[in-house]
Amino acid sequence: MNKDLALRFLRVVNETGLNGWGQVYARMPFEAEEEARKGALFGAVFAKGESSPDKEAEMMVWVDEYYNSAERGGLLVDFWEKFEDKFKVVDSVWVWVTLELGKRKIRMVRNGESGIVIYRDASRVEVTGKSGMGRVITGDVEPGDEMLVWAGGLSEHLKELEDKKLDEEERVDGVVGKLIRDQVGAAGLVLRFGGMEMDEVIGKEEVVEEKTLGAVNTESWGSENLEEPENLYAEPELVSDRLVGPVKPKDRVVSWWKRISSRGRLTVGNRGGLDKKKRITIGLGLLFLILLSVSVVMGSVKIKNDREAAKWAAFAEPIEKKRLEAESSSKMNLVGSKKLLEEARAAFEEGKGDFIDTKFKNNLADLEMKLEQSWQTASGEKESELVNQINFDLIRQGFVGSKFSWSSDSNFLALDGALGVIARVETVQKEIKIIAGKGEGQEWLDLVPLGKNGFVLGRRGIGPISGEIKLTDFDSAVSDPVALGYFGSNLYLLDRGNREIYKYTVSGETLGERQRWLKQGEVIDLSTPVDLAIDGDVWLVGGSDKLERFRRGVKENYSLSGVPEGAVFSRVAVEREGDRVALLDKVHGWIIMFKKEDGSFVSQLNSGQFMEAGDIEFDGEGKLWVLVKGIMAEVK
Known part of the structure; x- marks a missing residue:
């Protein structure tokens, strides 16, 4: 039994x-x-x-x-x-x-x-x-x-x-x-x-x-x-x-051998029973030696495969987990989503070499493609293109452009400081008109569309834009002027040497007296401020990853979040009516948008052309424009 x-x-x-x-x-x-x-x-x-x-x-x-x-x-x-x-x-x-x-x-x-x-x-x-x-x-x-x-x-x-x-x-x-x-x-x-x-x-x-x-x-x-x-x-x-459970190849051989070796074992009579038992014992011994050898080889292969699979899982699963978390959180927390994707991409780059020439190479390519797709949709980072381009070289050969400023509706003023040329630009009809052109060698730095035709900033002073521009020289208090801004009927001058902001009241083509705009005890922390933008508040950048904000002469407690590592901002533009501030990084070819209200990251636009940009500016409709090597274009 x-x-x-x-x-x-x-x-x-x-x-x-x-x-x-x-x-x-x-x-x-x-x-x-x-x-x-x-x-x-x-x-x-x-x-x-x-x-x-x-x-x-x-x-x-x-x-x-x-x-x-x-x-x-x-x-x-x-x-x-x-x-x-x-x-x-x-x-x-x-x-x-x-x-x-x-x-x-x-x-x-x-x-x-x-x-x-x-x-x-x-x-x-x-x-x-x-x-x-x-x-x-x-x-x-x-x-x-x-x-x-x-x-x-x-x-x-x-x-x-x-x-x-x-x-x-x-x-x-x-x-x-x-x-x-x-x-x-x-x-x-x-x-x-x-x-x-x-x-x-x-x-x-x-x-x-x-x-x-x-x-x-x-x-x-x-x-x-x-x-x-x-x-x-x-x-x-x-x-x-009887063998039970999942039947493996080895199990099938054992089952077959036991089945054929047991046939007729308990029949009447016992002729040659002892010899037969010996033969069966020897045969079983040889069979199990063969099975043992096969098992060792198959076991080694399985162990190796299991280890490779475990290594792949330890590499891929944390990356995939971060990728999925980033996608699910991108609408609520773009900064956190981007950080997760950066971590996932860094881990992928660090460990991918272990799987390039293995059976997981297709899985590796699959994971890389998913990371790239997630980055495009969940990081806020996009490749930019320039549309509605306006070419200054068609009007004035050699015009590269160093600064420009929004005037009204679809009108801008553009400056080439090296040539000493100022042009008025209408972006809808793409019309360009030279309104001043005898400033070569006079080190014109910036301009604003204030007063009758606007004002231009030179190394030695400020003057109204006209057929023949004459600058009103600065007094000795101004050390190193670098940028102009305006709001209402007031003109604002950024002095990098003293880290000061001066205010002038404008009437027609006449400048009022220079006044210190910063309140007593207020200072600019940027070591080398280079540009300013004004929407009622004054925004400053200066060759670092910081943005400073002043209101009525007093510095606000303000900081940016989600700034890419190593960012260096050299130009700033702010929407007059909207909620965005744009910062230009010429070192990396980035234009990065932040919310004015809390400094949170909005988006990042990438283009190699931005490395040669002279200036950026919003128009009245909230479109962002850039000046690049004689081309003024809308950023998409």
């Missing part, structure tokens, strides 16, 4: 996910004697946080060593105490199935977010929550019983695993596919118990009998104390060992 466990199992596992990692353990002996003495041990483990291949491997090796060293099966109390003490896993479930006095007995223990579901006929018993938490539950197994044990994210998929409309393997494959797609870590096992075989050998015919199915009765199950089960295993005769 042969009485094996008659047990089949399927794994349901996604080892890594955004919520954590999971592992399953399944040990079914091939030898009937070991199966009868120790039974089968199953487990599902889940832990939050990033996957740790070393810890997972250590855990599974420890469980395997415990099973191998156990004299008999069912020692779940001792196993559980030692496992918990060593690994302190929050979510896990373990099941030990044994043969005792010819009957199958099952012991179960669980903790945390794990569970056990038992199916018998039309009945269903679920052990979750506080039920069975940290206690060993025992019970008898009946033919036809099914069990589902899990830890981690499988609780949302129980109905799918219980759907009898689909084949068992189709159910498992479908759930595993969804876990992988949704990046949910989970671990579980489906156990199915068949009828135990009772073989009576009459000649060469076998008679198989199955026990009658019973109803679920968990009342007869109880919590197990610290006393381990007695050694009640029944050692079977090796008549028809």
Whole structure:
């Protein structure tokens, strides 16, 4: 008579996910004697946080060593105490199935977010929550019983695993596919118990009998104390060992060999029985030597593949997680989204060399493409283009342009300080008219459209724009004038040498007296201020990544957020009616927009042409214009 466990199992596992990692353990002996003495041990483990291949491997090796060293099966109390003490896993479930006095007995223990579901006929018993938490539950197994044990994210998929409309393997494959797609870590096992075989050998015919199915009765199950089960295993005769669980190539060979070698073993008579047994023993020994060699080779390959897969997961999963977080947060927090993507891109560049010439090279290219797509949509950074271009060279050859200023509607004044030429530009009809052109060598620096035709700033003074420009010289208090601005009927002068702002009242083409605009005790912190823009407040930049804001002569507590590392701002433009301030970085070819209200990052426009830009300016409609090597154009 042969009485094996008659047990089949399927794994349901996604080892890594955004919520954590999971592992399953399944040990079914091939030898009937070991199966009868120790039974089968199953487990599902889940832990939050990033996957740790070393810890997972250590855990599974420890469980395997415990099973191998156990004299008999069912020692779940001792196993559980030692496992918990060593690994302190929050979510896990373990099941030990044994043969005792010819009957199958099952012991179960669980903790945390794990569970056990038992199916018998039309009945269903679920052990979750506080039920069975940290206690060993025992019970008898009946033919036809099914069990589902899990830890981690499988609780949302129980109905799918219980759907009898689909084949068992189709159910498992479908759930595993969804876990992988949704990046949910989970671990579980489906156990199915068949009828135990009772073989009576009459000649060469076998008679198989199955026990009658019973109803679920968990009342007869109880919590197990610290006393381990007695050694009640029944050692079977090796008549028809059956392999259970997922059938691997090695298992098929072993099953085939045992099947053909056992044929006719118990027939009447015993001619040459001793020699035959010796031949079978030698043959089995050779077969297992071959299988051992194959297993070692296949095991080495599997270990290598597992390590490569774990290395790829450790590299790719944190990057993918940051990429997805950046995309989801870009509408609410563009600065944080951009920072996450910068970190993800830096990690990718640092580690991609390890996978270029491996089987993960296609995955690497895929991840790089996703990062680039996310950067375009979620970082606020875009490649810029120049539209509605107006070419000064068509009117005055050699006109490059150094400064320009919005006048009204679609009109600008533009200056080329080296040529000493000033032009009026109408952007709709793209008309250009030279209104002053005899300033070569006079070091004209800036201009504003104030008064009749506007005023021009030179190294030595300020004067109204006319056919022949005459500058009113500065007094000795002005050290190093660099920029002009205007608001209302007042003109403002930035003195880099003294780090001062002076105010002049304008009437027609006449300048009033110079006045210090900054209040007593107020100073410009920028070491080398180079440009200013005015919308009622005065905005200053000066060869650094800072922007200073003054209101009625007093410095505001103001700072920018989301400034790219290494930024150097040399020009500033501000919307008169809108909420944006634009800063030009000629070193990197950037124009970066911020909100005036709180200094938060809005967008970044990139173009190599910006490295040669002379100035930037908003028009009355909020369009941003740039002056680049004799071309004035709208920035898109």
